[in-house]
Amino acid sequence: MRSFPTTTLLAITLGLTNIAQAEEVSVAVAANFTGPMKEITAAFAEDTGHQAKTAFGSSGKFYAQISNGAPFDVFLSADAATPARLAQDGLTVPGSDFTYALGTLVLWSADADFIPAGEGAAVLQNGKFRKLAIANPKTAPYGAAAMATMRALGVEDAITPKFVQGENIAQTYQFISTGNAELGFVALSQVVQDGEIGSGSGWLVPGDLHEPIRQDAVILKRGADNPAAQALIDYLQGERARVIIRAYGYDLAH
C-alpha cells in the first residue's frame, strides 16, 4: 500500500523534471542558413527534447531588432561583425560566441553552359555578360567577399557598371535564377545539392581570393539563464549538426 503513492509521486516528479528540462529557445538565424537550421532544429528536438523556435532574416535587421529588445535567446549571424557589435553593446553573454560555419562563395548562373567547369575567372575576365548580381557588399558578407574576389582578379573596374545589387543573398539568387542577371555571386548553400552545385553552372571561388566568410553564433543576454540556449550552442558544434552544415556546402572552422 505504501509503495503506491511513492511510485506515483516518483512518476510525477520525474514527469515534472522532464517538462522542466524541455525548454524552448528562440533563435534569430541569418537567412543564408535557413536550410541547414531547419534540419538542425529538428535533430535538436529529437536528441535533446528542447524546442528551438527560429526566425530567419538579415543580420542587419536582427541587429536592429535585438538592440530594441527583440526576444531572442541565440543569434546565428551571417558574419562575425554583427555579433561582435552586439557584444560591444553589452547585449550578449561574454565568451559565448563561436564560428558555426564558414561560407563558400560561388559564381553561379542559371544557364547550364554559362560558366564552363573551372573557368569562372575567365568568364569574369571576358566580361561577356550584361548584368552580374552581387549581394549588397555593405551589409552582406557574401557581397563583400564577391567584391574582394573581383578585386583580386583585377576585374572590379570593368564589371562595376554591370552590377546589380540584391539587398541580401536571397534576392541576389532571385535576380540570377529568373535570368534577369546572367550570373552572380551567391552562397554555395543556396545552389547546393548533395554537396555539389545542383542546377545551372557555377564556379567555387577559391578561398584565397577573399577573407573567410565567418558566420558567428552568440548567446544573447535574454538567453543567459536558458539551458536550452547553451544546449543549442553545444549542439551546433556536435557531430550530427556538423554533418548537416557540411552537406549544405559550408566549411567548418575546425
Next chain:
Amino acid sequence: MGFSDADLQAIWLTVRLASSSTVLLLIIGTPIAWWLARTRSRLQGPVGAVVALPLVLPPTVLGFYLLLAMGPHGPVGQFTQALGIGLLPFTFWGLLVASVLSSMPFVVQPIQNAIEALGERPLEVAATLGAGPWDRFFTVVVPLAKPGFLTAAILSFAHTVGEFGVVLMIGGNIPGATRVVSVQIYDYVEVMDYDQAFWLAGSMVIFSFLILLALYTLNPQARRF
C-alpha cells in the same frame, strides 16, 4: 548632418520617377476611368477589380511577377528584347512600368468617382449645343471633374514616392538608376547608420504630411479616400 550626395541622387531619382509615372498614369488612367464610369458592360466589374488589385496585393507579389514577366524568359521581356530595347529590370524604365501599375488605382478611382458624380446631364446639354465628344471632354468633363484629377495626380505622385516593395524587387539598388529614397533609407538601417536614416526618413514624414495637407486644403472631398 544633412543630405549626402547619395541622398540627393536618390531624392532626384524619386522625384523623376514619381512625376513621370503621374503624367503617364493621367494619360492611361483617364480613359480607363471614363470607361469604368460610363460603361454598362459586364466587364465593368472584372476590369474595376483588376485596376484595384495593387491596393490589396503585397508589393512583393507585384514585384515578383514583374521580375518574372520582364525577365528574359517572360512575355514582356521577350517583347522588349524583340523591340531591341533590352530588358527592363534594373532600369529606370522598369521602375516606371512597376510604379504605373502599382499606382493605377490611386488615379483611376478618384477620376472615376468624379466622372460618376458628374452624371449624364452636363454632357447631354453640351451635346445639344453642338459640342463634339473631344470638346465635351475637355471643356465640360475636365473642368467639372477637376478635383478628381487633382486628387489622382497628388495621390499617384505620393504613392510612387512611398513605394518600396516593388522597387526593391525589381530595382537592383543601383545608385542613380534605381536606388530611390525608400531603398536608400532601408540601406542606412541595414548598415546601422541610424543617424542618416533618421534624417532622410524624417524628411519623408514631413514631405508626406505636406502632400496630404495640400491635398486636403485644395480638395476637401479627398478626405473621404
